[in-house]
Amino acid sequence: MRKNVGTFDRLIRIAFALVILILFLTHQISGGMAFLLGFLAIIMFFTGATSFCPCYVRLNIKTVKEKDKN
Numbered sequence: 001m002r003k004n005v006g007t008f009d010r011l012i013r014i015a016f017a018l019v020i021l022i023l024f025l026t027h028q029i030s031g032g033m034a035f036l037l038g039f040l041a042i043i044m045f046f047t048g049a050t051s052f053c054p055c056y057v058r059l060n061i062k063t064v065k066e067k068d069k070n
Helices: 007-025 031-050 054-059
Strands: none
Touching: 007 031
16 A cells, blocks of 8 residues: 555544544534545544555545655
8 A cells, every 4th residue: 555645634533533432422524424524524533543544546646755665
C-alpha cells in the first residue's frame, strides 16, 4: 500500500473520529445515528492511522506530499 493521505488530511480524519467518540461517550448521540457515525469514525481513524484511503485510489486522489511518502 502506498501512502495517499497527507499529514493535514490524517489529522482531520483522526480528529473527526475522536469527536465522534467523545459525543458517544457523553451520550450526545445515540441509536442509529451513533451506529452510523461510529462506523464512519472507525473508517476515518484507520485511514488516518495508515495514511491509506481505498476511495482515494479509486478516485486517483493523493493528498500526500513527496517528502511525506516515506
